[in-house]
Amino acid sequence: MTTVPSPSQQTAANDQPRLRIRGLKKAFNGRTILNGIDLDVPAGQSTVIIGGSGNGKSLLLRCILGLIEPDAGTIEIDGENIIEASRSRREALLRRIGMLFQNAALFDSMSVLDNILFGLRAKGSDRNKDHAAQEQEALHLLELVGLGPHVAPLNPAELSGGMQKRVGLARALAGQPDILFFDEPTTGLDPIMSAVIDGLISNCVTQLGSTALTITHDMTSVTRIGDHAAMLYGGKIIWQGPAETLMNSGNPIVDQFTHGRLEGPIPTGNLTATPTDKR
Numbered sequence: 102m103t104t105v106p107s108p109s110q111q112t113a114a115n116d117q118p119r120l121r122i123r124g125l126k127k128a129f130n131g132r133t134i135l136n137g138i139d140l141d142v143p144a145g146q147s148t149v150i151i152g153g154s155g156n157g158k159s160l161l162l163r164c165i166l167g168l169i170e171p172d173a174g175t176i177e178i179d180g181e182n183i184i185e186a187s188r189s190r191r192e193a194l195l196r197r198i199g200m201l202f203q204n205a206a207l208f209d210s211m212s213v214l215d216n217i218l219f220g221l222r223a224k225g226s227d228r229n230k231d232h233a234a235q236e237q238e239a240l241h242l243l244e245l246v247g248l249g250p251h252v253a254p255l256n257p258a259e260l261s262g263g264m265q266k267r268v269g270l271a272r273a274l275a276g277q278p279d280i281l282f283f284d285e286p287t288t289g290l291d292p293i294m295s296a297v298i299d300g301l302i303s304n305c306v307t308q309l310g311s312t313a314l315t316i317t318h319d320m321t322s323v324t325r326i327g328d329h330a331a332m333l334y335g336g337k338i339i340w341q342g343p344a345e346t347l348m349n350s351g352n353p354i355v356d357q358f359t360h361g362r363l364e365g366p367i368p369t370g371n372l373t374a375t376p377t378d379k380r
């Protein structure tokens with residue numbers, strides 16, 4: 102007999118975040134960087150994390166990806182704690198995540214095609230497929246990010262920064278991950294290319310149904326791609342809410358950061374220019 106969940110049970114299931122992080126801590130040599138991160142990343146939506154340089158945003162992503170072992174806390178994907186999962190189960194859960202690294206992180210010595218094939222192999226997506234089928238899949242991924250097959254034999258160094266990011270995104274999409282991480286996807290790009298990359302990220306969420314988690318310093322991007330926003334400061338998520346309210350959060354720390362003000366609760370110390378610095 103099939104049990105039909107009651108409406109309240111359905112709501113509870115639907116409300117479960119795709120990613121749920123609680124009490125995540127990480128210190129290096131006695132220096133605490135993450136000091137109890139609590140964050141929910143809703144399924145099928147786009148969450149953006151902002152925060153000052155060195156606050157641990159990339160570190161948070163690397164902890165989730167299993168590249169760095171946290172000192173404490175839980176990281177759940179669909180309610181399953183990946184830290185306590187068996188190795189094979191953890192690997193299976195982590196295969197659900199695709200990542201566009203800062204600066205795209207392509208292998209310079211490999212062609213664009215080989216970079217994407219590498220992504221397919223890393224996700225185990227090459228199994229049961231001959232080389233021609235793998236190449237077809239790689240070309241399809243390039244097409245998804247708006248690049249034609251003429252780009253496939255080129256080396257990353259022959260591409261502009263924006264094209265490199267697109268290739269990085271194509272590689273992140275290898276193996277059809279349903280969770281995507283983007284680490285500063287628009288840094289170093291001109292405003293139009295930033296809009297193109299933001300559009301591709303939005304498409305991943307709206308058309309592929311992905312859950313996106315993006316780190317950015319680009320406030321225009323936050324409003325363009327974000328459904329939800331969160332700010333990391335002092336080792337914790339100090340604010341989270343709808344992205345459209347980020348610029349008027351009412352939180353003094355968030356407001357100082359998002360408006361780039363020198364005055365406020367965030368110490369600027371030696372970064373503050375004095376009249377003598379302005380020679």
Ligand SMILES: Nc1ncnc2c1ncn2[C@@H]1O[C@H](COP(=O)(O)OP(=O)(O)OP(=O)(O)O)[C@@H](O)[C@H]1O
Pocket residue numbers: 129134152153154155156157158159160161
């Ligand atoms: N493996 C590591 N070993 C030692 N320290 C580390 C390691 N990884 C990160 N850190 C330290 O953690 C801090 C946070 O680094 P992280 O790269 O996460 O910052 P971030 O918020 O992403 O900064 P940015 O916005 O400038 O990219 C830095 O001080 C960094 O030196």
